[in-house]
Amino acid sequence: MYLEKAYYSSYKPSKxxxxxxxxxxxxxxxxTYQTLTKGHIILNSTQxxxxxxxxxxxxxxxxxxxxxxxxxxxxxxxxxxxxxxIRHLSLIISLLGVVLAGFFIILDLGHPLRMMNxxxxxxxxxxxxxxxxxxxLFALGLILQMAVSMDLPFLKYFGKKFNHIDRKENRxxxxxxxxxxxxxxxxxxxxxxxxxxxxxKARPGWFGGLFPILLIxxxxxxxxxxxxxxxxxxxxxxxxxKTKLLKNVLNVxxxxxxxxxxxxxxxxxxxxxxGVAEExxxxxxxxxxxxxxxxxxLQILVGLIFPLYAVLKPTFKNxxxxxxxxxxxxxxxxxxxxxxxxxxSQANETIVGLSEANTHWRFSLGYAPxxxxxxxxxxxxxxFLWLLLLSVxxxxxxxxxxxxxxxxxxxx
Amino acid sequence: MEENLNAQNAETYDQFEIKLLTxxxxxxxxxxxFYSAIEYYTAAIALDSKxxxxxxxxxxxxxxxxxxxxxxxxxxxxxECNPNIAQYYADRAIAKVTLMDYTxxxxxxxxxxxxxxxxxxxxxxxxxxxxxxxxxxxMVDEKTGNMPDNxxxxxxxxxxSDRRDFLKQITTVGMATMTGALLTGCTPKTLEGGKKNVxxxxxxxxxxxxxxxxxxVACKVENHTPPGVAYxxxxxxxxxxxxHNKKTFTPRPCMQCEFPSCTTVCPVSATYQREDGITVVxxxxxxxxxxxxxxxxxxxxxxxxxxxxxxxxxYPWEGQPSPEYGQNRVRENHASPEGNVRKCTFCMHRIYNGxxxxxxxxxxxxxxxxxxxxxxxxxxMVHGVNLQNLLATRSYMRLKEETxxxxxxxxxx
Numbered sequence: 001m002y003l004e005k006a007y008y009s010s011y012k013p014s015k016x017x018x019x020x021x022x023x024x025x026x027x028x029x030x031x032t033y034q035t036l037t038k039g040h041i042i043l044n045s046t047q048x049x050x051x052x053x054x055x056x057x058x059x060x061x062x063x064x065x066x067x068x069x070x071x072x073x074x075x076x077x078x079x080x081x082x083x084x085x086i087r088h089l090s091l092i093i094s095l096l097g098v099v100l101a102g103f104f105i106i107l108d109l110g111h112p113l114r115m116m117n118x119x120x121x122x123x124x125x126x127x128x129x130x131x132x133x134x135x136x137l138f139a140l141g142l143i144l145q146m147a148v149s150m151d152l153p154f155l156k157y158f159g160k161k162f163n164h165i166d167r168k169e170n171r172x173x174x175x176x177x178x179x180x181x182x183x184x185x186x187x188x189x190x191x192x193x194x195x196x197x198x199x200x201k202a203r204p205g206w207f208g209g210l211f212p213i214l215l216i217x218x219x220x221x222x223x224x225x226x227x228x229x230x231x232x233x234x235x236x237x238x239x240x241x242k243t244k245l246l247k248n249v250l251n252v253x254x255x256x257x258x259x260x261x262x263x264x265x266x267x268x269x270x271x272x273x274x275g276v277a278e279e280x281x282x283x284x285x286x287x288x289x290x291x292x293x294x295x296x297x298l299q300i301l302v303g304l305i306f307p308l309y310a311v312l313k314p315t316f317k318n319x320x321x322x323x324x325x326x327x328x329x330x331x332x333x334x335x336x337x338x339x340x341x342x343x344x345s346q347a348n349e350t351i352v353g354l355s356e357a358n359t360h361w362r363f364s365l366g367y368a369p370x371x372x373x374x375x376x377x378x379x380x381x382x383x384f385l386w387l388l389l390l391s392v393x394x395x396x397x398x399x400x401x402x403x404x405x406x407x408x409x410x411x412x
Numbered sequence: 413m414e415e416n417l418n419a420q421n422a423e424t425y426d427q428f429e430i431k432l433l434t435x436x437x438x439x440x441x442x443x444x445x446f447y448s449a450i451e452y453y454t455a456a457i458a459l460d461s462k463x464x465x466x467x468x469x470x471x472x473x474x475x476x477x478x479x480x481x482x483x484x485x486x487x488x489x490x491x492e493c494n495p496n497i498a499q500y501y502a503d504r505a506i507a508k509v510t511l512m513d514y515t516x517x518x519x520x521x522x523x524x525x526x527x528x529x530x531x532x533x534x535x536x537x538x539x540x541x542x543x544x545x546x547x548x549x550x551m552v553d554e555k556t557g558n559m560p561d562n563x564x565x566x567x568x569x570x571x572x573s574d575r576r577d578f579l580k581q582i583t584t585v586g587m588a589t590m591t592g593a594l595l596t597g598c599t600p601k602t603l604e605g606g607k608k609n610v611x612x613x614x615x616x617x618x619x620x621x622x623x624x625x626x627x628x629v630a631c632k633v634e635n636h637t638p639p640g641v642a643y644x645x646x647x648x649x650x651x652x653x654x655x656h657n658k659k660t661f662t663p664r665p666c667m668q669c670e671f672p673s674c675t676t677v678c679p680v681s682a683t684y685q686r687e688d689g690i691t692v693v694x695x696x697x698x699x700x701x702x703x704x705x706x707x708x709x710x711x712x713x714x715x716x717x718x719x720x721x722x723x724x725x726x727y728p729w730e731g732q733p734s735p736e737y738g739q740n741r742v743r744e745n746h747a748s749p750e751g752n753v754r755k756c757t758f759c760m761h762r763i764y765n766g767x768x769x770x771x772x773x774x775x776x777x778x779x780x781x782x783x784x785x786x787x788x789x790x791x792x793m794v795h796g797v798n799l800q801n802l803l804a805t806r807s808y809m810r811l812k813e814e815t816x817x818x819x820x821x822x823x824x825x
Contacts, residue, residue, distance in 0.1 A: 039746050040700070041718040047640070050702035050715055110700015110715065110751030117680040121697050128703055129679035201815055202673060202709040350711040351664065351811065353647040358628075362640035362717060 009234045009392035021385055028379015031372045035107050044370040046362050048355055049346040051108075053369040056338040057377055058104040060222065062135075062193055063215050063338075064331065065097020066186045067223020069142070071252060076145075076179035082248045085241075085397075086231050088150060092391045093226055095142045098135060100384045107376065127195040134189045141185060145178045150396050190216045197341075205282030205345025210267050218260040222334040224253025225307075228327025232320055234392050239320065246323035247311070253330055254311045260337075261304060278348060285344035290366075294336040303333010343367060430456050434466065437473075446473040464493035468500055475507070479728030483507050498528030502535055509538070511733065512740050611670075611689040612758050613785035613820035614772070615792075615802055616663055620779035623648060623661035627771035627780065631665075634759060634770035636734035638743065639721055641714040643756035644771050663780065665771060666691065666712040666756035667811065667819030674704035674713065683753070689820055690758055692737065695748035704753055709815045716743075718750045735761045758782070768793040785820060 013021065034042050045052040072090035075083040106112045118132035146152065148171065194212025201207045228249045237245060268287075271279045286295050310316075310326035347365050349355055355365045437452035453470035460466065471486030487504040494500070505520035521539050525532050623646055631637070631644040644665040652658055672691050675683050682698035685691045705713045720726045726744075733740035736749075738761045743750060759769035763782075767773065772780040772794045783799045784790040791798055806824045 039718045039751055040715070043717070045715075047705065047714050048711065050705040108701070110702070110753075111698065111748070114680075114697070114699045117682070117697055117699055121680040121682070123676075123679055123681040125676045126679045126703075128677065128701065132679065196677075196703070199677070200673075200707050202707055346706065350709055351647060353649050353662075354645070354664070354711045357645035357647045357664070358642050360640045360642075360719075362714075362719070363642070 007236060007397055008394070009236070009397055011233050011389075011392065013389070021382055024378040024382035025386070027375040028382050031375035031379050032107065034372050035376065036112070040110055042370060042372045044367060044373065046364055046367060048349065048363065048365050049343065049367040051342055051346060052367060053339065053373050053377060054104045054108040056335070056342040057380060058101045058108065059193070059215075059342065060335045060338045061097050061101035061104060061380075063190065063219035064222040064226050064334075065094045065101060065219075066138075066190050066216075067219035067221065067256075068094040068097060068227055069138075069182060069186050069223070070220050071224050071227055071249065073179045073183050074252070076149075076175050077183065079176075082245065085235055085237060085245055086227055086249060088146075088395065088397045089231060089234060089392070090223075090227055091142060091146045091149065092388065092395060093223070093230065095139065095146065096384050096387050096391070097223075098139050098142070099387065100380055102135070103380050103383060104376075127192050127199060130192050131189070131196065134185060134192055138182075138185050138189055141178065141182050145175065145182065146395070148178070149175055152395075187216065190219055202350050203282075203345045203348065204276075204279045205341070205348065210263065211341075214260060214263055217256050217263065218334055218337065221253050221256035221260055222331050224249050224256065225327040225330030225334070228253060229324050229331065230388065232324030232327070235397065243319045243323070246320060246327075250307070250311055250323050250326055253327065254307050257304065257307060257330055257334075260334075264337075281348045282344040285347060286340040289344060291340070291343075295340055298336040299333045299340070302329045303336065307333075426459050430459050430463075433459070434469075437469065441469065441473055444476075446476045449473040450477075462493050464490040464497065464500070467493065468497075468503070471503065474728065475503075477728050480507055480510050480732055482728060484511065496527060498524040498531050501527065502531060502538075505535070505538060609786050610687075610784045611786040611820060612668065612763065613689070613783070613799070613822070614665060614668075614758070614769075615781040615799060615808070615822045615824060617777075617779045617781070617806075617824040618660065618662065619824065620777040621646075621661045621663060621775075622777050622779075623659065624776060626774050626776055627663050627665075630770040630774035631756070631759075634762070635736050636730070636732060636743070637714075637754065638716060638730070639719040641716050641719075641754055643712075643714070643754070662811075662823065663771065664710065664712065664811075665758070665769075665821060667710050667817065667821045668756075668758060670818035670820060671816060673707040673709060673815070673817060677703045677707045679703065683755075690760055691755070692757055692760070693753060693755060695737075695739075695741070695752045698748070698752045700751045700753065702753060709812050709817060710819070713753050713755045715753050716750045718746060737761060738764075763793065766793070 043052060043054075068090045071083065072087045072094065074080045075087040075090075106115055109115060118129055122133075123129045191212040194215040197203075197206035198208060198211040228246050231242075231246060231249065235242060235245065268283045271283055274280075286292075306329045307326040310322050316322045347367065349365065355363055357363070433452050433456035437449045437456065440446070440449035440452060450470055450473045453466055453473065457463065457466050457470065467486045467490035471483045471490065474480075474482040474486060484504060484507045487500055487507060490497070490500045491504065501520040501524035505517045505524065508514070508517035508520060518539060521535050524535050625646045627644050628642065628646055632642070635643060637643060644663060647662045647664055649660045649662070650657060651660065668689055668691055670689070672685055675685055675691060678684075678698075679701060680697055680699055682695075683691060683693045683704055700715070702715055705711075705715060720730055722730065731742060731744060733742045734749075736757065741749065759767075759771075762769060768782050769780075772782040772792075778795055781792040781795060781797060781799060781802060783793045785799060788800045789798070790800070802824065803822060808822045808824050810819045810822055812819075
């Protein structure tokens with residue numbers, strides 16, 4: 001058997017963590033039930049801001065999913081040994097990201113039960129329609145790659161087709177091919193996903209070529225951040241190897257993060273310099289609007305400066321903990337970036353005076369998520385965490401090639 | 413003996429109370445307070461549940477507040493109590509026409525004539541109107557706006573040898589007409605909208621618009637849009653400094669763009685442009701993703717979040733079927749159009765009956781012109797002015813030309 005070094009995570013959440021997880025699950029179930037029975041009347045989104053926090057969460061989930069996949073490709077395609085211990089975890093996080101994104105976006109539909117219309121009544125002109133197809137392909141490819149890489153028993157049901165990959169070298173070759181195809185699909189997914197926003201000429205903050213590129217780069221940053229965070233709990237290695245591993249993943253994540261902010265800075269600088277009011281508006285809202293703290297505190301202070309500090313400072317007393325939380329901080333900061341990209345661009349009136357032409361609050365320009373919207377976000381996170389706990393318990397996490405002598409030492 | 417007297421007294425007392433309640437209800441009905449009238453008729457019915465006239469009167473009150481289902485129920489109850497009154501059948505026939513139950517309407521109308529042949533003159537026009545209406549405008553293909561060719565028209569006319577079969581088939585395939593026109597007997601002035609070379613468009617004279625917002629109200633009433641959904645709004649803009657200031661009012665219906673942004677982005681092709689230029693939404697296909705709202709440069713689309721005007725539940729008139737798309741949908745139980753994106757259709761159901769959009773016909777300043785912009789000789793459907801002449805002789809603008817959407821709503825400045 002090829003996976004001679006396979007192991008399953010022995011991580012068990014603390015009682016407080018478990019209590020919080022159960023509480024999040026309960027509120028998530030309530031919010032899901034409310035959404036399905038009462039419809040979108042429970043949302044605070046408006047006619048000017050039709051896409052609220054769920055769409056931001058969806059965007060975050062899909063981009064970290066793809067980012068995690070690209071991080072796994074460092075091992076599968078580019079054969080960088082240092083990333084081998086996290087390649088299974090990356091695939092798991094990537095697949096769960098797709099599940100999470102699906103959960104948010106399906107509930108954000110006015111008629112969720114009609115989601116199959118994307119395939120049944122396909123519009124080839126729509127970027128969103130292509131996303132449906134590409135997500136499907138991506139998820140199927142992911143499952144196949146996981147099955148082959150983890151040697152999951154269900155592959156046997158496919159008969160002789162997979163016999164030739166029993167040998168290690170064949171398997172690696174096959175995984176590399178899958179990885180290359182996967183990279184192409186993921187790039188298409190992110191270009192398409194960014195395209196949804198990029199083609200919306202009614203929203204100057206989205207319209208343009210930046211969005212798809214930004215989504216790819218920031219996706220790698222958030223995917224890397226999330227992998228770093230969960231590796232800290234789940235991956236079994238001696239402390240020294242683990243520190244090295246987390247630092248490596250964090251480095252990749254921070255490079256992508258800095259690139260993201262450089263691109264953002266260039267975009268903002270050109271907009272502010274040009275002085276076109278409707279193009280400046282979304283960015284000025286992000287910097288100085290009602291939710292300024294999400295940018296300055298959560299994005300910049302927590303999401304950029306802290307991770308930068310973590311990778312630039314050579315030593316820490318407890319480096320694993322620092323790297324772990326730096327990964328979390330990157331993910332949190334980039335979630336806020338998604339919010340700040342999705343919201344302010346919509347809060348810009350398409351025609352001046354339109355928001356005052358009707359007195360109903362659904363025509364106002366303000367938006368603050370409702371309680372149910374927040375609760376559903378918690379519910380989504382709970383689903384992700386439950387599935388992650390189950391996955392790492394029942395799916396093998398391979399750690400070959402990194403200090404195999406010390407594999408049994410489980411670091412905290 | 414004493415028991416009999418008590419029973420008689422009780423009966424007399426009940427009758428007295430019923431009389432009193434009915435008189436009060438009648439008074440309310442006469443003073444147009446139909447909600448109170450219904451309340452009193454209901455109290456009287458509680459004491460005498462076999463009184464057909466009480467049901468009939470309550471049905472009338474319900475008809476006045478737009479509770480057509482309630483009205484139909486009451487007239488059915490009245491018929492149950494006394495099946496020999498022609499008037500009850502005649503009234504129920506009209507209610508059934510409103511709910512597009514044409515077969516039932518014909519049955520009731522014929523029963524009314526059977527019971528009271530003297531009413532024949534009154535009732536027969538209703539029947540003939542049903543035939544007349546379903547034979548003309550609904551032949552327009554809902555998706556393309558085209559008239560079927562002559563052979564198909566002939567086939568539709570000859571479809572089913574029996575009149576009732578014909579009606580049933582027509583109803584089944586959804587080729588129905590607008591209720592108002594059925595009742596008023598209005599005939600379409602034009603059928604040119606059915607031809608491929610028709611491009612419906614609107615010309616709004618900003619100098620004539622006084623900002624009364626009657627167009628907004630007319631649109632709401634016509635399309636039964638709930639709170640938080642508006643197809644046509646009036647944007648106000650104030651320029652200058654007092655006392656040298658002025659206000660500009662810009663009514664904003666859907667621009668019915670030649671190159672719409674909304675249709676291309678729709679992932680499920682639920683929103684599309686018909687050949688007559690009107691962009692429509694198929695409520696049964698729309699998944700409610702709201703992408704079209706995000707893509708529309710004019711903010712002309714609204715998501716139906718499910719609000720109602722009634723604080724607890726819906727007002728009866730909110731449960732009335734909406735004539736939008738000629739579908740007569742009733743908005744209930746979270747079904748479409750709730751959860752869908754909705755938009756102005758230039759009152760498509762009206763224009764194919766020759767009446768023009770509700771906003772154009774209601775505008776007190778005659779500021780809204782409407783008609784076929786593809787025909788150089790076409791006149792405004794409402795005011796009879798040559799549309800191309802208006803554009804040729806007045807200066808005009810279109811909103812957000814830079815988007816390349818080429819709106820079919822022109823503003824005379």
